[in-house]
Amino acid sequence: MKTWSGVIAVAGVLVLGAACTSSGAGGREVRITQKDDGCTPASISVTPGEKLKLVVKNSSSKDFEVEGIEGAQLQEVVIPEGRTRTPGFTVPSRDGVYKIKCYVPGGVSTIIELTAGGATTPQSKQPDAPTENSASFAPSDATLNVTLADYTVTPDATSVKAGAIRFIATNVSTDAVHELYVLKVKDNGSLESLGEIESIGPKQNGSMVLDLSPGKYRLACFIVPGEAGSKVDHYQKGMHTDITVE
Ligand SMILES: [Cu+2]
Incomplete structure (x- = not known):
């Protein structure tokens, strides 16, 4: 049978x-x-x-x-x-x-x-290297430090000046992989992804620079069940917060 x-x-x-x-x-x-x-x-x-x-x-x-x-x-x-x-x-x-x-x-x-092929087990996990995109970064530009935990996203400021902004994401979790997405919150409430630091392992960090105009933005982690060993939906668990660019 x-x-x-x-x-x-x-x-x-x-x-x-x-x-x-x-x-x-x-x-x-x-x-x-x-x-x-x-x-x-x-x-x-x-x-x-x-x-x-x-x-x-x-x-x-x-x-x-x-x-x-x-x-x-x-x-x-x-x-x-x-x-x-x-x-x-x-x-x-x-x-x-x-x-x-x-x-x-x-x-x-x-x-x-x-x-x-005949695979019955997932491929060995190969997290992407943290994004490093500092070409356009000048020392005078703003830096936003963002702490990723299970399951919160906490920036060190809730408003930042418009222009080139360096996002430095630190994952303080002891066992979970997280990621940082930066999304524009449009007038109708929908989200447009502008950049991401993917697959940040426990105790790891990554950074990226985005040029942002004034407006409302959301910082979020979108890892879902079945991704990176997770059993939960990180966004639904509360891994998002909004910031203002002025
Ligand atoms: Cu997460």
Whole structure:
């Protein structure tokens, strides 16, 4: 019995994979659909080294983003409400499970697992190096120190002068990975991601410089269950706070 249910489960995944994909120039097309309750499919069977063309359609009423996490090399792409974007993704050449996070900042999220080869266990975790982007930073520019804890985001000031602002994020957690997103809070309340320091390990820090105009901004961590070993949604747990740029 156990063997048969396993075979049926595998066959189901293959049928799903075939149903939502087709071949085309620029890689095999894999369709991902975003709705108000999340993204589908949640799992995709791929071949090591395969080139994919992700056809990401946003059928929801919010702006979605997709990006690779835990080492998957897919740059963040914003898919505005009602639009379609087609980022390419090359599956790494070794068997493994590669994760793409499909989400609304501060809202729903789905982790789409791309399983390459016969892997049944996730690839070894490879956190991204902390972002260091200080090229445009001058000593006279403002610095905002941000403390990330389980599960709070605490800047050392709630207002900063407009211009180049250096964000230095320190994760004081003893065991959890956190990240720092800086988002513009638009007039209609929606969020636009402007920059991020990803995958800051326990007791680690990272920095980035952003040029910000006056307005309201949100500092947030968007790690969700299944990402970086987390069992909880950090944003929902309270990992966000707003600052004013004047
Ligand atoms: Cu966090």
